[in-house]
Amino acid sequence: MYRGSDEVIAQSNPSFMNGVPELLILRLLQAREMYGYELVQTIRAETGNVISLGEGVVYPALHALEKQRALKSRRKDVGGRTRVYYSVTASGAKRLTALSTQWARITGAVGTLMGEARHAAAAI
Amino acid sequence: MYRGSDEVIAQSNPSFMNGVPELLILRLLQAREMYGYELVQTIRAETGNVISLGEGVVYPALHALEKQRALKSRRKDVGGRTRVYYSVTASGAKRLTALSTQWARITGAVGTLMGEARHAAAAI
DNA sequence: TGCGATACCTATAAATTATAGGTATTATAC
DNA sequence: GTATAATACCTATAATTTATAGGTATCGCA
Secondary structure, three states, X not given: OOOOHHHOOOOOOOOOOOOHHHHHHHHXXXXXXXXXXXXXXXXXXXXXXXXXXXXXXXXXXXXXXXXXXXXXXXXXXXXXXXXXXXXXXXXXXXXXXXXXXXXHHHHHHHHHHHOOOOHHHHHO | OOOOHHXXXXXXXXXXXXXXXHHHHHHHHHHOOEXXXXXXXXXXXXXXXXXXXXXXXXHHHHHHHHHOXXXXXXXXXXXXXXXXXXXXXXXXXXXXXXXXXXXHHHHHHHHHHHOOOOHHHHHO
């Protein structure tokens, strides 16, 4: 829906989440294979609920990454329940590297403009 | 255009830019009043082209922020050209504080999950 | 037997950046 | 002197992506 260019930005609070779900999913799955529901909970737990991705975000992301061959999956039956475990392919690992670099570049550039106190002080 | 949930994510490379234009604009204008074209160039220059916002991003953002009373503007004629200088209002300053905090929270959480080496080592 | 947790899934809405234009003036290079 | 790049403003629409709100089914516990 188009509502005039003056209202295109800042309708609500930006979440700063562009690209973050994909980045985190690839990163966690590179450490070890996990299933969707587990990813949702792990991300919540390890960030102290700062980042809380719904299943409606995680499952479509997993499917898309698998379709692109960045992830591969296998089914596993555990206690009568079916889990779909995902792991990172070689292609996915390359993508993760690229996304990590891009993330570092953007956050670094924002940090510079924000006048962030350089933590390079650790070198002292 | 809707193309099926499997293609909703990761069509191209995420830019990690959600909310960043608004954050940078508010931050730069808090330091000193600037006009739109100047913001575009300053952001490019100070980030070494890592972040390059088009005028089509900056001007609508300025108009929206002014409409929300986060910014105020005044015209100024310089060498036959008209410039529109923007500065941050009290409300805009509060918004900047909130966005900065949110930015720090998100990047901190992502850093944790990415296994970032803690720069808290500076305390040693 | 009812309810919360586990585990999967999809469709659509909402929000925001990116792109591609368009106007006009000034300074510079040919 | 005239074409071109730079300055300075602007808008409309496309493209991208997250968020929300559902829906199904099984298991364990009260």
